[in-house]
Structure formats: C-alpha cells, structure tokens
Amino acid sequence: VQEMDSASSKDFCTFLIYLSVGERIKKPVPLQEQTVKDAKGRYQRFHGAFTGGFSAGYFNTVGTKEGWTPSAFVSSRQKRADRTVLGPEDFMDEEDLSEFGIAPKDITTTDDFASKAKDRIKEKARQIAGVVAAIPGTTAFDDLIGPSKITVGVELLRKMGWKEGQGIGPRVKRKPRRQKPDPAVKIYGCALPPGLSEGSEDEEDEYQPENVTFAPKDVMPVDLTPKENVHGLGYKGLDPSQALFGVSGREHLNLFMGGSEDTSNLLGDLRHSKGRKLGITGQAFGVGALEEEDDDIYATETLSKYDTVLKDEEPGDGLYGWTAPKQYKSKKRSEREVKYIGKILDGFSLASKSSTPSKIYPPPDLPRNYRPVHYFRPVIAAGNENYRLQKALEESTGKLESDTAQQSRHALNASQRRERLGETGLKGPAPSVLEYLSEKDRERLKEVKQASEQQMKAKILPQQSRNSRFQPASSHDASHKWQMLLGGQLANAGSSDFKPFARNPEKQKRYESFVKSLKQGEKDTLEHYLDPSMTEWERGREQEEFFRAAMFYKSSNSTLSSRFTRAKYEDDVDKVEVPRDQENDIDDKETAVKMKMFGKLTRDKFEWHPEKLLCKRFNVPDPYPDSSIVGLPKVKRDKYSVFNFLTLPEPTTSVTQATNEKVQQNSKPKKPSRWDMSDKEKEKKDSISEFISLARSKADVQQQPPVPATEECGTGPSETLPTEVSLQWCLNLKGNSCKPSQP
Amino acid sequence: DPVQVLDEAKDGVSSVKVSDHEILSGSVDGRVRRYDLRAGQLYSDYIGSPITSVCFSKDGQCALAASLDSTLRLLDKETGELLGEYTGHRSTAYRLDCVLSEQDTHVGSASEDGSVYFWDLVEGSLALSLAVGRGVVQSLAFHPTLPCLLAATEGHVQLWREESFQPQGDPGP
Numbered sequence: 001v002q003e004m005d006s007a008s009s010k011d012f013c014t015f016l017i018y019l020s021v022g023e024r025i026k027k028p029v030p031l032q033e034q035t036v037k038d039a040k041g042r043y044q045r046f047h048g049a050f051t052g053g054f055s056a057g058y059f060n061t062v063g064t065k066e067g068w069t070p071s072a073f074v075s076s077r078q079k080r081a082d083r084t085v086l087g088p089e090d091f092m093d094e095e096d097l098s099e100f101g102i103a104p105k106d107i108t109t110t111d112d113f114a115s116k117a118k119d120r121i122k123e124k125a126r127q128i129a130g131v132v133a134a135i136p137g138t139t140a141f142d143d144l145i146g147p148s149k150i151t152v153g154v155e156l157l158r159k160m161g162w163k164e165g166q167g168i169g170p171r172v173k174r175k176p177r178r179q180k181p182d183p184a185v186k187i188y189g190c191a192l193p194p195g196l197s198e199g200s201e202d203e204e205d206e207y208q209p210e211n212v213t214f215a216p217k218d219v220m221p222v223d224l225t226p227k228e229n230v231h232g233l234g235y236k237g238l239d240p241s242q243a244l245f246g247v248s249g250r251e252h253l254n255l256f257m258g259g260s261e262d263t264s265n266l267l268g269d270l271r272h273s274k275g276r277k278l279g280i281t282g283q284a285f286g287v288g289a290l291e292e293e294d295d296d297i298y299a300t301e302t303l304s305k306y307d308t309v310l311k312d313e314e315p316g317d318g319l320y321g322w323t324a325p326k327q328y329k330s331k332k333r334s335e336r337e338v339k340y341i342g343k344i345l346d347g348f349s350l351a352s353k354s355s356t357p358s359k360i361y362p363p364p365d366l367p368r369n370y371r372p373v374h375y376f377r378p379v380i381a382a383g384n385e386n387y388r389l390q391k392a393l394e395e396s397t398g399k400l401e402s403d404t405a406q407q408s409r410h411a412l413n414a415s416q417r418r419e420r421l422g423e424t425g426l427k428g429p430a431p432s433v434l435e436y437l438s439e440k441d442r443e444r445l446k447e448v449k450q451a452s453e454q455q456m457k458a459k460i461l462p463q464q465s466r467n468s469r470f471q472p473a474s475s476h477d478a479s480h481k482w483q484m485l486l487g488g489q490l491a492n493a494g495s496s497d498f499k500p501f502a503r504n505p506e507k508q509k510r511y512e513s514f515v516k517s518l519k520q521g522e523k524d525t526l527e528h529y530l531d532p533s534m535t536e537w538e539r540g541r542e543q544e545e546f547f548r549a550a551m552f553y554k555s556s557n558s559t560l561s562s563r564f565t566r567a568k569y570e571d572d573v574d575k576v577e578v579p580r581d582q583e584n585d586i587d588d589k590e591t592a593v594k595m596k597m598f599g600k601l602t603r604d605k606f607e608w609h610p611e612k613l614l615c616k617r618f619n620v621p622d623p624y625p626d627s628s629i630v631g632l633p634k635v636k637r638d639k640y641s642v643f644n645f646l647t648l649p650e651p652t653t654s655v656t657q658a659t660n661e662k663v664q665q666n667s668k669p670k671k672p673s674r675w676d677m678s679d680k681e682k683e684k685k686d687s688i689s690e691f692i693s694l695a696r697s698k699a700d701v702q703q704q705p706p707v708p709a710t711e712e713c714g715t716g717p718s719e720t721l722p723t724e725v726s727l728q729w730c731l732n733l734k735g736n737s738c739k740p741s742q743p
Numbered sequence: 744d745p746v747q748v749l750d751e752a753k754d755g756v757s758s759v760k761v762s763d764h765e766i767l768s769g770s771v772d773g774r775v776r777r778y779d780l781r782a783g784q785l786y787s788d789y790i791g792s793p794i795t796s797v798c799f800s801k802d803g804q805c806a807l808a809a810s811l812d813s814t815l816r817l818l819d820k821e822t823g824e825l826l827g828e829y830t831g832h833r834s835t836a837y838r839l840d841c842v843l844s845e846q847d848t849h850v851g852s853a854s855e856d857g858s859v860y861f862w863d864l865v866e867g868s869l870a871l872s873l874a875v876g877r878g879v880v881q882s883l884a885f886h887p888t889l890p891c892l893l894a895a896t897e898g899h900v901q902l903w904r905e906e907s908f909q910p911q912g913d914p915g916p
Contacts, residue, residue, distance in 0.1 A: 443744065443745050443748055444748060444750075446744055447745075447747070447748060586789065589789040589791075590791060592789075593789065593790065593791040594791075596825055596828070597825075598788070598816075598818060598823055598824050598825035599819075599822050599823050599824035599825070600822070600823070602788055602789040602790075602823055603786060603787065603788050603789075603822070603823035604786070604787040604788075604789070605784060605785070605786050605787070606751075606784065606785040606786075606787065607783065607784060607785075608778055608779075608783055608784055608785035609783055610747065610778070610780045610783060611746050611747035613746045613747070614746050614747050614780065615780055617746065618763065618764055618780050619763075620763075620764045620780045620781050621781065622783075623780070623781060623782055623783030624783050630747060631747070631748075631749065631750075631751075632751060632785065
C-alpha cells in the first residue's frame, strides 16, 4: 500500500493524511481547548499579535509569583551597595529582552564560533575520532579549545591595518566634502557665490589636521534580491506603533522629505512633536495647554531613540560604490522643476526624460436614445403558430431574431461557400458508390429496376382479375397496393439472406417460391404455392404476409440498394445463378471448326427474351409477351455442383456421321433435323451409344428452352421431367421427326 | 439509357449489324451471335478465331463473318452451316471490315496489305483486288443498291465505281 502511495503520489493528490509506520491518528482537539496561551499560561487575547508592551511583572502586578525581588540590596554601616551603573537593560524584564521586546537578547553564535557548512565534516570526524580514539572522550576537550576561525584574507588585511568597517583600497587624502556638480547636468539659475563654498571649505579644513589619510569607504554589498512580494515598491507596511499610539513618541513621518534619510534622522530624533493639530488621537486627551503630556505608557521604546551620532554628513552619495541613479540633493532639488512630489524610492531617481503619456481614447458617443439598461428580447423562431407574435416583434425590433439568411460565414460548409462564390467545384471522390460502378453495371442496375417495375405494372391488370376471384374483396385493394409498392425491389426480395419465416420452414419455402415466381414473371404465383390445406382466409392472410415481407425487405434495403449492385454471383450462397443455358464446351467446336463442320456442332441456341421496348422499336411482336425476364433466363444452380462444369461429351460417332451428311448436303443447305442424326445413331443399337445418346438427349432437352405455356403447341408440358421426354423420344424412334423446339 | 443490354459475349464485341428483326453481333470471343427478336432466340455460332466484322446478306439468308485468321466465312443463318470460305487477304491484327456487294454476288474484305479483295460469293475465287493504298485499309462500305464502294485508308476515303461509270451532274455553283 505504501508503495502504491509513493508511486501514485506524484500523479494524484490525496486528501488522506499520510501516516508513517506506527503513527496513530491524533484525536482532534476540541474547540474549547483550541486557545492560544503564552509562556506563562495566560490567555493571549491577540494570539501573539500584540507583542511587547508593558505587562508588568506577574499578571500585571509584580515580578514573580513570590513578589518582586529586588536586586541585591545591602545597606549597613559597614557595607554599602556598590555603585552600580545602571543601564537601560536593568529596567527591563524578561519580556523586554525576549524576541519581541525592545532589547532582544538572543544568544547567537558569533562568527568565530559559528559552525560553517564545510566544518560539519570536521565535526563528524571529530566525533568519530572521539569514540574511536585511544582514550575516548579526550577529543571532546579539543572542541572547546579551537582556533578562531578567521580567514586568511581577513588576517592579512588586519596585519596591513584594516579594520572592520573600512573599505579596501588606497587611502584617500581627505574626505571629499562636497561633490562637484556634474558637468553634464545643467543648472538653471544662478550659481552659488563661489566664495561661500570655498570659504566654508576652507573653514572646515582648518579643523582638520593635514596629511591625514583616511581609509576608503567600504563597499556595501549590493542587494540584488528580486522582489518576491506582491506589494508595491517602497511599501513599508503599517507601523503599528504609529498607527495605534498617535503622534508622540514616534518619528514623524514626513512625506515631503527629500534627500537622504540621514539628514532627516538627525532632525527627526530631536524633534519634539509638540502639540497636535488634531483632536483626539488616541492619547489621553484633556491635557492642558500649559502642561506637558505624560509620556505614552504604551509607546514602544526603541533603542534607536537613545542612539544618536553627532557626525558630519557623510560626503558622497551614500551608495558606497554602487552605481545607482543618483539621488538628488535638496539643494539641487530646489533649482529643478518639481515634477514629482513624493518620496523617491531607494535606488530610483527621477527620469530625465518623461515618458510619452499613454493615449487616452475618449469614450464613444452615446446615441441620444441610448438607455444603459439591457432588455432581453424573446427569441422566436419563424413558425406558423406564432406568426402574429413574430410579426409584432418584427415591427418593434425591426428584424426577426432568428434570421437564417444572415449566417455567419462559419455556418456554411465548403460546398455552400463554393456556390455563393460561383466557383467550380473540385473533382473529388465520388459521393455515391454508384459512380464507381462502370457504365455497364449502372445500366444493368437501372434495367433491373425498370424491369421489375414494369413487371409489377404489367402484373397488376391480370392480377386484379384473379384476385377478385380468389381473394376476399377487402384485400383486393391491399394486394394491389402491395404490388405497386413492391416495385423495383422485388429483384432483391428473393435473397435467401432474408428469411422472414425462418421458424416455419414450410412457410418459408412457400414465401421463397412466391418471390421466385414473381421474379420469373410467371402468372401463377400464389395460388400454386399456397398450402391447399389452409382455408381461403388463411391463404389470403399468408399472401398479405408475403407481400408485407417482400415490402419490408425493400424498405430496409432501398437506400442501400441504390448504392450497391447485386453481385452476379452470390458468394455466400450455395446456389449460384447461372444462365440457364450454357454454351457448350469449346473443344468439340474447335474440332468441328477445323473440320469445317459448321452447323449443328458449332451452333448453340438459347431462348432469349428481348426487351419489350426493343420489340416496339423493331416493330416486331413480342415473342414472350408475358415474360418479365430480359435476356437469357437465369436459374439457380448449386454453386459447387459438378454439373456447372460438366459438359456432356459429344460422341465421336456422331461427328463422323455428320460428316457424311454434310457432304451430301453441301450444295443445298437443308436444315438437318436433330432427330435425324440420332435416328441414325439409334440404328447402331449399341448399348453404350444408346446410353450416350440418352444422356445427350437429356442434355439436349435441358438446352432446349422450355417454351412457356402460352406458346406450347401441344407437344408436352414444359415443366415435365427430362426422363419423361426421353421416354417420349424413345417412343418416337424412327422417322418421326418431331420438332419440339420452335423457332 | 439503353433499352436493353446484351451481355452474353465473353469478350469484346467488334461488330454489330441490325436487320429488321435481328441483331447480329460478332465478338472477339470467336462467336457470332444472332438475336432474333421475332422468335425470341439467340443463336450463337462458334467460329474459332476472333471475329472482326459481321455482315448480313441482302437476301437475309446468310451471314458473313470475318475473323483474325485471315478468313471470311459465309454462314447459313438458319442452321449455322458453312456456306463459303474466302481467303487470300491478310487480316491478323486489325479490325477490318467486310462487305457484300449490292446483289450478293461478291464478298469484299479489307486487308492489311493495302488492298481490297473481292471474291465470287458462290465460287469463292478471288475476283478482284483493288490496290487502295499503302497502309492498312480498315473500313469498307458498299452501296446498298449501286455498285459503289467506299474505302478508307490512312486518312483518305476513296470512292470506287465501276469502270463504265460516268459521273453525272456538275459539282454545283
């Protein structure tokens, strides 16, 4: 847990107290015990803020619990008390001498005995030596007697006559009393009479012995600490003594002080603030005019009050070598224009050039009817319901709140902007998948749509009549409507992905066959596939369900289907749609071509449904008026069935026989009947050949397009099984050239 | 939008001809396909080599197919049987046209050697070879009723008439 804490402490902050091992949470201190007491156990009313001051003795009474103990007092005839010179410290108690008193007496180590950082190692070494040494404990003695830590440089300087407080450098002959005025500085006004200054100089020189050199002034270390506080420059804070104790007993703060503080200090200390202009200032008022007021008992006494130095003003600028902007003396100040009234901060001086005043911008002109109060206008969107309100608002404000025409330019998107600018659009990626399709595929898509639409329209009429027979009248319109709605999506409705009746496989089968038959364009759709065991009402219900299911399929896929085209072969289905009639294997044809046996061997014939419009264009009657298919009809075959790739081999015997035939028929192209050849073949009576011919006939029949019922001329039903036809063919063995295939 | 798309060809369709009820198409996959609108049938004849041009005969009984093996084949429309084969020209790389004369007497074909060849339809013998240009003669067109041939080669179009032809009329004001 601790590890986690340390790892996560960098990333997260926690408000839980981090306890070290073994630590117990301290009981919180109750509120009544949260008081501040000073050293003596007294409740401190100002929580230590009011420090110092006169709290006489023991709780404002006497010195100690036992009473005030006088100093040693001996007075007898023989012994007299020594005359002790009393210093101010003798009148001070421990509070005065404490940290916040007037004369704090801390015990600090002087520099000689102060331990420096580098000496800690030595200390440690000494401690270890003390323990390890031959006689432990003797080394402790050495600590007491240690050499004074004076650096060598200081020692040398001392030997050369340097004293603390002096500067270092060549000795100066005499103190420069007055600095010559800077020649760069222009002085306006009359100069002082030279005699005066010189005279004063000379005068003062007399008091000084000649040939006396003085040590240069010491260099004051420059304080380059950055300003890290947040108050302004020159802020000193509120001096509580001045704030609380009034006028007397404090240095008079003179705002108009100029020059260095040394001059003023001289005067300030001696100045006696007498008489107040103000009335009550916190002192005991009521002092008579002739009386002197008593000293303020709460005034703080600073030792600096008793510290006065009678000395000449130190010449120089008091900067001790620090190049700083020069402070102007009061003499010079009188000659100058007083631009700045106020105390110049330490280290600053008045600039010679005034900075350009910042430009002040005038406030805007207010319109006459301006009222500096904002009224929120109700936002009303343009709508029919609140038309009147909106109108009223319009008139009152001049415009509608929501003005859609005024859009910010960021509300438009790129294409809208392009329109507005009238630029031609860049060619980017196609927005619709449709454009990715080739022309051909797109046409095919449209074709499919149109075909199914046409089919639906075509089916309506015949369906109507049938529906009236088979369906109750109420559902007639419904089915009509369904058919209209199903429209072009019927092509997709037969997808085996969509199984609306998965739970009822029979029903699903019927649904599938229903859709399939719709697609095939055959007339009899439902009635064939509806379960005859169901009642008529149930059948109607089922039909409606089927319609709805087909429509549902359409509606969910309508948007998608416009963007996609159906694959030619569905990949996820076991069945594949192939053209029902496949062109036969080429190899046989190749051989036929090589032998120039064109004709039956090289020809493939398919049922092909022309587009109705195409027939109209050609002015040709539609061969399949009821058909909804266009082009070659397609059937679903098993994808992985062998039959897709299997082509029944043409027996070589037939080729040779065909050759014979061809030779005969060279000059007069006569349409040879299929059956003729097979007849000839049949003559062989070979079991194998019979089998082969049977197989071939099967293939032939499969190739033969099942002619739709309307055009059947009676040779047999189109949907009969091949075996039946072959049986029939077997019966029609010889000479019976029956041609079931119609041109 | 097309009325109908016939996409049974496995390769490019090189030539299409239309009669009153049929559409004849020749494809590079080597098949001649005839779509009979009246009968609603598609007849696909396998030729073998890529077909460059197909053409109906005037009587509507035959179809001529030119292919890239430098052979023209005349096929019977109903049965697909070979009625005639014509060779002698060169057609191996370009899509060259073939024509039938206006009375179906001759079979004409362009050639890559700069000539136009004419064969007798029935006999199959070469009847005429017209030197049209130096390069490939690509396109031919025969007049439906008059013995008149248009040949295009190397950016030129030539109009050929029979020798006894006399141009009539003045060119115009």
